[in-house]
Every structure is written in structure tokens, then in C-alpha cells.
Amino acid sequence: MDARARALSTLGALAALTIGSAGAGAARADADAELESRRDYHSFANTAQMQVRHVELSLDVDFEARRLSGTVDLDVERRNENATTLVLDTRDLVVREAWLVERDGRLESTPFELGATAGTLGEPLVVRVPSGAIGSRFRVRISYQTRPQASGLQWLGPAQTAGRSHPFLFSQSQAIHARSWIPLQDTPQLRVTYSARVRAPEGLRAVMSAENLPGPAKAGWFSFRMPQPVPSYLIALAVGRLEYRALGPRTGIYAEPPLIERAAREFADTEAMLEACERLFGPYRWERYDMLVLPPAFPYGGMENPRLTFLTPTIIAGDRSLVSLIAHELAHSWSGNLVTNATWRDFWLNEGLTVFLERRILEALYGEKRREMEDVLGLQSLRRDLAELAPRDQVLAVDLRGRDPDDAFSDVPYEKGRLFLGWLEARVGREPLERFLREYFDAFAFRSVTTEEFRAHLERELLAARPGAVRAAELDAWLHAPGLPDSAVLPRSEAFAAVDAARTGWLAGRIALAALPAREWSTFEWLHFLDNLPAVVPPERLGELDAAFGLTAAGNAEIVHSWLRVAIRNRYAAAWPRLEEFLLTIGRRKLIRPLYEDLMRTTDGARFAREVYARARPGYHPIAVATLDPIVRGAPARQR
Ligand code: BES
Ligand code: ZN
Numbered sequence: 077m078d079a080r081a082r083a084l085s086t087l088g089a090l091a092a093l094t095i096g097s098a099g100a101g102a103a104r105a106d107a108d109a110e111l112e113s114r115r116d117y118h119s120f121a122n123t124a125q126m127q128v129r130h131v132e133l134s135l136d137v138d139f140e141a142r143r144l145s146g147t148v149d150l151d152v153e154r155r156n157e158n159a160t161t162l163v164l165d166t167r168d169l170v171v172r173e174a175w176l177v178e179r180d181g182r183l184e185s186t187p188f189e190l191g192a193t194a195g196t197l198g199e200p201l202v203v204r205v206p207s208g209a210i211g212s213r214f215r216v217r218i219s220y221q222t223r224p225q226a227s228g229l230q231w232l233g234p235a236q237t238a239g240r241s242h243p244f245l246f247s248q249s250q251a252i253h254a255r256s257w258i259p260l261q262d263t264p265q266l267r268v269t270y271s272a273r274v275r276a277p278e279g280l281r282a283v284m285s286a287e288n289l290p291g292p293a294k295a296g297w298f299s300f301r302m303p304q305p306v307p308s309y310l311i312a313l314a315v316g317r318l319e320y321r322a323l324g325p326r327t328g329i330y331a332e333p334p335l336i337e338r339a340a341r342e343f344a345d346t347e348a349m350l351e352a353c354e355r356l357f358g359p360y361r362w363e364r365y366d367m368l369v370l371p372p373a374f375p376y377g378g379m380e381n382p383r384l385t386f387l388t389p390t391i392i393a394g395d396r397s398l399v400s401l402i403a404h405e406l407a408h409s410w411s412g413n414l415v416t417n418a419t420w421r422d423f424w425l426n427e428g429l430t431v432f433l434e435r436r437i438l439e440a441l442y443g444e445k446r447r448e449m450e451d452v453l454g455l456q457s458l459r460r461d462l463a464e465l466a467p468r469d470q471v472l473a474v475d476l477r478g479r480d481p482d483d484a485f486s487d488v489p490y491e492k493g494r495l496f497l498g499w500l501e502a503r504v505g506r507e508p509l510e511r512f513l514r515e516y517f518d519a520f521a522f523r524s525v526t527t528e529e530f531r532a533h534l535e536r537e538l539l540a541a542r543p544g545a546v547r548a549a550e551l552d553a554w555l556h557a558p559g560l561p562d563s564a565v566l567p568r569s570e571a572f573a574a575v576d577a578a579r580t581g582w583l584a585g586r587i588a589l590a591a592l593p594a595r596e597w598s599t600f601e602w603l604h605f606l607d608n609l610p611a612v613v614p615p616e617r618l619g620e621l622d623a624a625f626g627l628t629a630a631g632n633a634e635i636v637h638s639w640l641r642v643a644i645r646n647r648y649a650a651a652w653p654r655l656e657e658f659l660l661t662i663g664r665r666k667l668i669r670p671l672y673e674d675l676m677r678t679t680d681g682a683r684f685a686r687e688v689y690a691r692a693r694p695g696y697h698p699i700a701v702a703t704l705d706p707i708v709r710g711a712p713a714r715q716r
Pocket of ligand 2: 404408426427430
């Protein structure tokens with residue numbers, strides 16, 4: 077055995093020791109053990125021994141090979157003086173070399189080992205490092221490249237973009253996909269500052285969730301600096317043919333040239349939203365708030381990457397009716413990015429608080445009627461989810477041990493989380509709850525919080541001075557019991573009552589189509605009308621509606637989505653070409669997943685779904701494919 081092999085075999089033994097309890101089999105065994113609330117069951121990182129503080133990337137973007145390649149430097153702080161391994165998360169990475177970077181910049185090769193794969197958790201990367209005093213630091217450099225199937229990247233050909241002339245790349249790191257494009261400690265418990273150099277092909281621009289320094293400096297190299305510490309899931313990169321437009325002093329938008337005008341018009345209220353949120357919840361800590369419009373394959377509506385929210389183009393409706401999504405991603409600048417969920421079990425702290433803040437922003441800008449309608453639509457969507465979810469997935473603090481966090485995604489953390497805060501508001505009053513939240517964001521700024529820590533803080537800072545306002549058993553039920561507590565304060569909307577009356581009248585033949593007040597309906601009233609049609613409506617009657625209001629041809633993706641669900645249920649064949657086009661062009665999970673599910677309920681529908689899916693699948697994001705494969709192909713999702 078030569079020296080290097082010997083070093084590696086020792087390392088292997090060490091690695092087994094270090095990561096033994098986090099392996100795939102162990103994760104299952106863990107599910108029966110008592111849950112430790114501070115422990116991240118979705119990371120291999122040995123954060124008790126070593127903590128990465130700063131990340132420095134140098135990456136080359138190769139569209140032909142669908143590959144990022146380069147190096148990452150990690151500045152690591154020792155938390156244990158005897159530890160001699162740094163365990164990182166990776167998934168599907170090719171790791172070429174590891175070095176210790178000496179103070180004078182000299183590189184010293186160091187042994188490393190990539191562990192066995194553990195499904196969606198990926199492969200632990202164990203790097204040998206020297207021991208040293210607690211608090212002391214060292215720097216590691218890793219040379220690596222990504223694989224074409226990296227779960228956190230989507231590589232798009234020109235045909236999948238608005239401009240149709242250049243390719244496009246974007247990352248999606250939340251929840252646990254950062255590890256598929258950077259070897260790092262992929263856990264929301266820790267934060268890092270970062271800087272990056274990215275080389276993009278000629279004619280393309282690279283942007284990141286950071287300060288986008290003017291570039292390219294030379295030969296396609298773009299530079300970035302993120303001085304505020306962020307959890308790994310907020311590191312983001314996109315490369316495409318992009319233009320920029322300022323919207324306000326601190327806000328602006330990047331989009332492909334054919335979309336930039338429409339996008340700038342649609343999102344003109346962003347600066348006002350930012351100001352509204354600051355008035356309510358304290359200063360904006362990230363300097364700039366820019367947004368990036370991605371191609372329609374983006375699997376989410378939006379992603380709150382700091383300083384640069386990523387957006388689906390499907391919210392560009394032409395009438396600003398879908399901008400609640402901007403309010404949502406912006407609100408994450410407080411709930412989520414400033415104060416972060418400690419583990420994916422605590423995801424409701426990110427999303428529930430954010431939905432609450434989002435609705436406050438909407439009310440401030442557009443008034444109470446609008447806020448009420450969005451609240452009610454949220455509740456309806458939650459009820460539909462609750463009707464289908466297993467009890468264990470209906471709780472706010474959800475046990476995700478041994479599971480992919482993407483699989484437990486539902487309206488529960490969002491809308492049940494929002495209802496929890498609405499219930500607290502009803503018990504303590506609007507102003508006290510707002511003050512509590514403002515102080516909470518200050519108290520935990522740039523830190524992460526577990527459900528238990530949030531509860532303790534709530535009890536100490538808000539509830540202790542109000543004995544009798546809330547019982548401990550009620551808090552238990554909100555956080556840990558399935559369904560909705562009876563004491564929930566349910567939102568109501570007068571405007572929707574009028575829509576209900578119109579719908580009932582039309583269905584009963586008492587109100588003619590021409591007499592429906594639908595011409596004045598907003599997007600929300602239309603969604604309420606469509607989402608609450610009875611299970612069966614004869615196709616001829618759908619044809620009447622369609623002829624009068626052009627629903628199949630509508631430009632608003634949310635309205636089309638709701639309409640297509642009605643059409644599928646009632647075999648309204650005139651909508652099939654639109655349905656096919658929708659599924660082939662849009663990759664946003666929330667808009668297409670229910671359509672596939674609806675289709676799969678009948679034999680004809682399933683045939684149509686399988687045929688369209690076969691053609692659409694190559695254009696979908698790996699995250700969407702992981703969700704849709706089991707639905708359409710009836711087999712468990714491929715692990716990688
Ligand atoms: N952070 C989420 C998106 C996300 C969640 C990505 C979990 C990966 C894992 C984002 O803020 C979000 O909630 N987006 C919603 C829109 C919102 C208005 C409810 C979406 O994408 O639909
Ligand atoms: Zn969100």
C-alpha cells in the first residue's frame with residue numbers, strides 16, 4: 077500500500093465513523109428514534125466539527141457539454157480541535173482534486189473520498205484536513221464539475237427560450253439541490269458569504285443572488301460578491317441573453333429582450349411593495365431587490381434568491397393581477413432569507429410567515445377586498461390539499477426523516493401557516509402581532525430558527541404578557557395536529573358571495589350568460605367562479621361559457637389552468653389543443669401537476685397524458701420530472 081492509498085483507507089474508516097449515522101439506511105432507522113429538532117436530517121455535513129464561513133466559486137459554463145466546471149474555495153472554521161475531516165454534501169458531482177490552500181497561496185494536495193450514494197441526499201464528500209484550535213480557520217480548494225443531470229440545474233436549448241436564439245441555464249437550489257452544483261455544507265442551519273467568477277459564452281450574461289458587479293470584465297468573466305451571509309439554498313446562478321431595466325431606486329428586472337418591456341410594465345409596483353414591507357416589518361437588509369424572468373420551464377412560480385428573485389414568466393398576465401407572487405418573494409427578504417428555517421421540518425416558518433406578510437403588502441397596495449379574495453382562494457386551495465394528504469403531512473412541523481423535502485410540498489406550510497398567524501392576530505390584536513414579528517426579525521436576523529425556538533420566543537415575547545389569550549394545547553394543535561383547528565379564523569369575501577350567486581343562477585338557468593356580471597370580474601373572481609363549478613357541467617354549457625368569455629384562449633395562465641381542470645373533468649374536447657400546448661410549454665409544477673393528475677383518472681385521459689408527457693418530459697426540470705414520473709408513469713421516481 078503506498079502512502080496515498082494508506083491515507084485514503086484511514087480516511088475511509090474515518091468517513092464511516094463521521095457519517096455513519098446519516099447514511100440512507102440509518103435515515104430510515106432514525107425515523108423510529110426520537111426526533112432531534114435542531115438536527116438536519118438532509119445533510120451529511122459535520123457541522124458540529126467544521127463550519128464553512130465563506131465560499132469562493134470560479135466556474136466555467138459549458139452549454140454544449142451541459143457542465144459547470146471549475147473550483148470552489150471553502151473557508152472553514154474549526155468547532156472541534158481534534159477533528160481531521162471536513163464532510164461536505166454533493167450529488168452527482170465529479171470531484172477531481174482537493175487541496176489545502178496555504179496562507180501564501182501555495183496548494184497542498186489532500187486526500188478525499190466520495191461516499192456511496194444515498195438517493196436524493198447524494199454522496200458525502202470527506203476531505204482530510206489538519207486539526208487545530210477551536211475557532212481557527214483553514215481554506216480548502218476543490219476542483220470539480222457537474223453532470224448533465226444535476227438536479228439543481230436546468231439547461232435549456234434556444235427553442236425553450238423567449239428569444240429562441242440562445243441557450244439558457246438556471247439553478248434551483250432549494251431545498252437540497254445546491255449540492256448538485258457546488259460541494260458544500262448544504263444545510264439551512266449555517267450561513268456563508270460568497271463571491272464568484274463565472275465565465276459565460278459570448279453574448280450571454282451571468283447573474284447571481286448577489287451583488288452583480290458590472291461586467292463582463294474580460295472574455296466573458298462575470299464577478300459577484302455576496303456580503304450578507306446566506307444559507308446554501310439561496311445561492312443561485314442564471315446565464316442567458318438578458319437585458320436589464322430599472323424599476324425604482326432599489327428595484328429592477330432582468331429578462332430576455334422580447335419580454336423586458338412587458339415584464340417592466342407588469343412589475344411596476346415592486347418599489348412600492350418594498351416600501352410597504354419596510355414600513356411594516358423593518359428595514360430591508362439586502363440593498364437591492366432585482367428580479368429575473370426565467371423561461372417557462374422554471375418549475376416554481378418564484379424563488380426568493382436574495383437580491384435577485386427568480387420568476388416564472390407565467391405571472392406576466394398583462395393586467396398585474398398575479399403580482400402577489402412578487403409580494404411573496406419580496407416578503408421572504410424578511411421571513412426566510414433574514415430569519416431562516418433551521419431544517420426542512422421548519423419550512424412552514426419560511427412560507428407561512430411569508431404568506432402572512434405577502435397579504436399585508438397586498439392590502440397596503442391594493443386594499444382589503446383584494447386581500448380577502450386572495451386569502452379565500454388560499455384557503456380553498458388548502459382545503460383541496462387537506463382532502464388528499466395523509467395526516468402526517470397535514471401538520472406544520474412535518475417529520476421529513478428519510479424523505480425528500482420536495483415530496484412533502486403542499487399548501488399546508490403556506491396557508492395553514494398563514495391561518496396560524498391569523499388566529500394569533502385574532503387573539504392578541506393586529507398591532508401587537510405586527511410589532512412581535514418586527515422584533516422577531518430583528519432578534520433572529522441572519523440566523524436560523526426551529527419550530528420549538530419560534531414557539532418559545534412567541535410565548536416569552538407575545539403571550540406571557542397576555543395570560544389566557546392562548547392555551548398551550550391550542551399551540552400544540554396548530555403546530556403538531558393534522559387538519560385545521562376549530563378555532564381557526566376563516567377568511568371571507570363579499571365579492572365572492574356575489575360570484576357564487578351568479579354561478580348558481582347561471583347553472584340553474586335563471587341567469588343568462590349575457591346577464592352575468594363577468595365582464596367586470598377580476599382574475600380572482602374568475603378563479604373563484606371556475607374552481608367552484610360542480611363536478612359535472614355538460615360540455616355544451618362549457619362551450620357557451622367559452623364562446624362568451626374566451627376561456628380556452630385566455631392569456632392568464634392561472635385562469636387557463638383552472639379552466640383546463642374543468643375541461644378535463646367534463647371532457648370538453650375543444651380545449652384539448654390548448655391543454656396540449658400548455659403542458660408542452662409550461663414547466664411550473666403547480667400549474668401542470670394537477671392537470672396530469674386529473675387526466676390520469678380516466679383511460680382516455682391517461683392515454684392523452686402519457687402521449688403528451690413523453691414529448692414534454694425532455695423539456696421539464698429534473699424537479700418536475702421527479703414529481704411527474706410517478707403520476708404519469710405510475711412508477712416510483714427515479715432516484716437520480
Ligand atoms: N421558496 C418557494 C419556492 C420553493 C419552495 C422552492 C420549496 C423549492 C422548495 C417560493 O417562495 C414559493 O413559495 N413560491 C410559490 C409562490 C408563492 C406565491 C406561493 C410557487 O412557486 O408557487
Ligand atoms: Zn415562498
